[in-house]
Amino acid sequence: MNLLESLYQTWKSDYPDLPLEAYFKQDMLRLGIAFDASALTGSQEYKTKDYFIFSFDRIPLKDMSQQENWRAPEEIRFSGGTWNLKPTVVSVRINPESPYKIIRTENKIFITYNGLEISTVQYPDVPEYYKKTYRTEKKPGEIAPVIEWGYLIYLTVFRNCQYFGKDEECVFCDINHNWRQQKQSGRPYTGVKPVEDILEVLQGIDRFDEIAQAYTLTGGSVVTQLFGKNEIDFYGDYARLINEKFPGRWISKVVTQAYEADDVKKLRDAGVQIYHPNYEVWDERIFENYCPGKARYIGRDNWNRRILDSAAVFGSENVIPNFVAGVELAGPCAMESVDAAITSTLEGVDYFMSHGISPRFTTWCPEPYTTLGDQSPAPLEYYMKLLRGYRKIWKSYGLAVPPGYGPAGVGNAVFSVSAFMDVLE
Numbered sequence: 001m002n003l004l005e006s007l008y009q010t011w012k013s014d015y016p017d018l019p020l021e022a023y024f025k026q027d028m029l030r031l032g033i034a035f036d037a038s039a040l041t042g043s044q045e046y047k048t049k050d051y052f053i054f055s056f057d058r059i060p061l062k063d064m065s066q067q068e069n070w071r072a073p074e075e076i077r078f079s080g081g082t083w084n085l086k087p088t089v090v091s092v093r094i095n096p097e098s099p100y101k102i103i104r105t106e107n108k109i110f111i112t113y114n115g116l117e118i119s120t121v122q123y124p125d126v127p128e129y130y131k132k133t134y135r136t137e138k139k140p141g142e143i144a145p146v147i148e149w150g151y152l153i154y155l156t157v158f159r160n161c162q163y164f165g166k167d168e169e170c171v172f173c174d175i176n177h178n179w180r181q182q183k184q185s186g187r188p189y190t191g192v193k194p195v196e197d198i199l200e201v202l203q204g205i206d207r208f209d210e211i212a213q214a215y216t217l218t219g220g221s222v223v224t225q226l227f228g229k230n231e232i233d234f235y236g237d238y239a240r241l242i243n244e245k246f247p248g249r250w251i252s253k254v255v256t257q258a259y260e261a262d263d264v265k266k267l268r269d270a271g272v273q274i275y276h277p278n279y280e281v282w283d284e285r286i287f288e289n290y291c292p293g294k295a296r297y298i299g300r301d302n303w304n305r306r307i308l309d310s311a312a313v314f315g316s317e318n319v320i321p322n323f324v325a326g327v328e329l330a331g332p333c334a335m336e337s338v339d340a341a342i343t344s345t346l347e348g349v350d351y352f353m354s355h356g357i358s359p360r361f362t363t364w365c366p367e368p369y370t371t372l373g374d375q376s377p378a379p380l381e382y383y384m385k386l387l388r389g390y391r392k393i394w395k396s397y398g399l400a401v402p403p404g405y406g407p408a409g410v411g412n413a414v415f416s417v418s419a420f421m422d423v424l425e
């Protein structure tokens with residue numbers, strides 16, 4: 001049996017209740033993707049990585065010998081092959097050492113596992129609005145890129161975090177390091193994006209794009225003030241101006257820290273519909289050690305209480321906190337086993353879902369400049385058990401598909417940094 005068949009057999013024996021597509025997707029997300037030189041040609045014809053917030057790569061930009069940072073696609077969509085896989089969108093995390101490698105021939109692009117072909121692959125199109133010119137000299141993909149196969153406009157309006165250095169930054173997050181390496185590589189990588197630039201490019205999206213359905217306002221935490229504003233006012237002002245100019249045009253989402261209900265009401269009054277107060281990891285000890293800034297300034301108990309309280313403001317289905325799945329198996333606080341990590345993480349999922357709140361997760365990527373950057377990714381077994389447990393709890397509470405993520409289900413989902421939407425049906 002070759003390595004690909006062996007991987008397939010593991011799925012068939014251990015996870016037949018979950019889509020094979022989700023299995024491959026999670027493995028590609030945790031291990032990253034390598035590119036043959038042939039697969040990086042003609043990069044003007046597809047949408048390349050815009051580095052919309054973090055690097056999400058397994059190596060630093062300076063070590064990318066093929067300049068993958070400028071030439072790799074933002075995402076891939078694999079389909080077909082031996083198992084007739086349904087179209088599945090996966091965010092690209094560059095790793096030249098990955099067993100998953102993309103190759104291009106004259107007729108097709110395909111993805112391999114240890115040299116064995118899995119299926120064909122598509123790259124995302126360049127959105128129409130990327131091809132237009134704007135008053136700002138910065139490219140539309142720098143100001144207002146899209147991800148999730150064009151579904152989500154990703155507005156990282158503050159590309160740094162005021163939790164700074166080892167004692168405050170979350171140990172899995174490279175937002176500040178990524179900003180530095182992007183600047184060094186020659187990207188404009190605007191620290192704070194002027195709202196006029198955002199509104200101008202959104203005007204282009206409004207006119208020339210029919211795919212994007214939602215936008216997310218996000219960026220690093222504001223602990224003190226930024227341009228004289230606290231975090232709520234800083235992000236809320238962008239939302240208000242966008243929603244005044246384009247009322248109802250896109251689903252409005254915002255990521256901030258967890259705040260008291262009176263504060264988050266300001267976001268709602270600014271037109272925000274979906275609130276993401278990301279709790280990152282459920283286990284108390286790990287939260288305190290891996291999110292030291294958040295733990296010190298807000299604290300886990302306050303954080304989780306505020307998540308629940310914000311349901312009264314937005315409606316429970318519109319509060320969707322993220323966790324970074326897999327960090328609980330890495331570093332000095334690593335749990336002793338996959339099952340221990342699953343038990344803990346699903347306890348958190350159950351806690352929120354029992355209040356009508358569906359958390360969602362991203363797949364942890366050990367980015368090299370982070371404290372956990374030298375750790376191995378979490379095993380595939382962990383992600384499959386997480387998907388299984390997540391879906392089971394979600395069904396048991398009779399919850400709806402989380403809004404703002406596009407369609408759910410295998411073959412339909414576009415959420416690209418974990419397979420949680422691929423398994424919900």
Ligand code: SF4
Binds near residue numbers: 168174
């Ligand atoms: S709060 Fe943590 S995860 Fe969020 S941007 Fe800052 S360091 Fe990164």
